[in-house]
Amino acid sequence: MTNDLMEKVVSLCKRRGFVFPGSEIHGGLSGIYDYGPLGVELRHNIKQYFWSKFIADRDDVYGMSAAILMPAKVWEASGHVGKMGLVDPVVECKICHERVRADQPEAISDHEATHKKEKVEWSEPKIFNLLVETKLGASEETANKAYLRGEITQGVHVNFKNILDSMHPKLPFGIGQIGKAFRNEITPRDFLFRQREFEQMEVQYYIKPDEEEGKKQFEYWKNFAMEWYLDLGFKKENLRFRQHADDERAHYAKDAWDIEYNTSFAGWKEAWGIHHRGDWDLKRHSEYSNTDLSYFDEETKQRFIPWDIECSGGVDRAVMFVLMEAYTEDTLGDEPRVYLKLAPHIAPIRAAVFPLLKNKPELVAKAREVYESLKLSANSYQLAYDDNGNIGKRYRRQDEIGTPHCITIDFTTLEDDTVTLRDRDTGEQERIQISELLSKIKA
Numbered sequence: 001m002t003n004d005l006m007e008k009v010v011s012l013c014k015r016r017g018f019v020f021p022g023s024e025i026h027g028g029l030s031g032i033y034d035y036g037p038l039g040v041e042l043r044h045n046i047k048q049y050f051w052s053k054f055i056a057d058r059d060d061v062y063g064m065s066a067a068i069l070m071p072a073k074v075w076e077a078s079g080h081v082g083k084m085g086l087v088d089p090v091v092e093c094k095i096c097h098e099r100v101r102a103d104q105p106e107a108i109s110d111h112e113a114t115h116k117k118e119k120v121e122w123s124e125p126k127i128f129n130l131l132v133e134t135k136l137g138a139s140e141e142t143a144n145k146a147y148l149r150g151e152i153t154q155g156v157h158v159n160f161k162n163i164l165d166s167m168h169p170k171l172p173f174g175i176g177q178i179g180k181a182f183r184n185e186i187t188p189r190d191f192l193f194r195q196r197e198f199e200q201m202e203v204q205y206y207i208k209p210d211e212e213e214g215k216k217q218f219e220y221w222k223n224f225a226m227e228w229y230l231d232l233g234f235k236k237e238n239l240r241f242r243q244h245a246d247d248e249r250a251h252y253a254k255d256a257w258d259i260e261y262n263t264s265f266a267g268w269k270e271a272w273g274i275h276h277r278g279d280w281d282l283k284r285h286s287e288y289s290n291t292d293l294s295y296f297d298e299e300t301k302q303r304f305i306p307w308d309i310e311c312s313g314g315v316d317r318a319v320m321f322v323l324m325e326a327y328t329e330d331t332l333g334d335e336p337r338v339y340l341k342l343a344p345h346i347a348p349i350r351a352a353v354f355p356l357l358k359n360k361p362e363l364v365a366k367a368r369e370v371y372e373s374l375k376l377s378a379n380s381y382q383l384a385y386d387d388n389g390n391i392g393k394r395y396r397r398q399d400e401i402g403t404p405h406c407i408t409i410d411f412t413t414l415e416d417d418t419v420t421l422r423d424r425d426t427g428e429q430e431r432i433q434i435s436e437l438l439s440k441i442k443a
């Protein structure tokens, strides 16, 4: 189960309502995906876990949400319009004129394979800007050029002064957000890995401009991000750090590391980035906007532009990697099964409630009662109610979407208020009191 793991995950995603190709009935768009009922819950839980650990649980990080549309000037200041930033080298196939990333050997060989025996000649590499451009306003003449943000980072930097003036934070402090980003990727591929519309979760952590402080904070955020990622249910050996080589790093970056996941389709691939951006962004926005973006340190009476340690992850890549890591085939009770070994805190459905038999009104009534009361007390968790088919089938259906627990109401329940609680991974069942259910599920 290596390369075909991707195929199996993509097919499960479609079959069970996690992820669909975008606007599929109309032929779709390459690199665009829509999330279904279960996928959106999984994604929500991952984002929620990010929000609580990186923002809500901390006193030193503020949350915010910037707009997707930003004026061209933002991207000139950040260096994305021009020769730096979101640009990729592309080569053009001289047979069919399709463009492919010059720095992706697998994209090149995939394309060459489509021409079978014909020998493909490639053009010289050209630089291609990945920002998605649009126009705002009624007529062509008055329309203003704007961009759909290519990264959510800049939305934080352009609000740095607003946060200083409204919240009066003391350094070091961070600003975090979650949101969509758009890149006109030349070769969108590998399912959610390289899309044209995707979501990012980030913290920009501002610190005093000091080499020692920079090293300390960088190390801290690297480890913090790794711990967080591991908590999504990854095996330690499937995640690693990788430092960017000098020629990979943006010229202003003092240091850059990725957290990589060992994918079945292409080996180690970036999941998360930790970048020491120095004072580059604030300085550039300050210059281009003629706005003072310095910070006044009350203690030392010094004024300076802070440095920024960026912690940036892809939401969709996390969803995809989590699904790939969780996908398991085993044999349970002599029958082969597929199940998602999802960490309970991110599983789309936390528990499913079943009446043993659908045609016994007293069982159905009791099962409904248990379901409704759990739902009330579980508030943010999603629960499912299922009475379709036999119990074995219901278990398999829940296993396949990663539901950690199934609760069955049977005739004994009517006598003593106990239910069976079945564990997804082992298939083992125990009898417990209804009153203990919530704490068991939460644990």
Ligand code: ATP
Residues within 6 Å of the ligand: 151, 183, 185, 192, 193, 194, 195, 196, 198, 199, 200, 270, 271, 272, 273, 312, 313, 314, 315, 316, 317
């Ligand atoms: P890559 O080298 O894979 O193109 P990048 O270095 O350009 O990625 P960053 O600009 O550091 O990526 O973006 C931060 C995070 O956003 C990445 O770690 C990744 O998880 C996510 N990301 C970037 N591009 C895409 C994309 N096209 N589709 C899905 N997620 C993406």
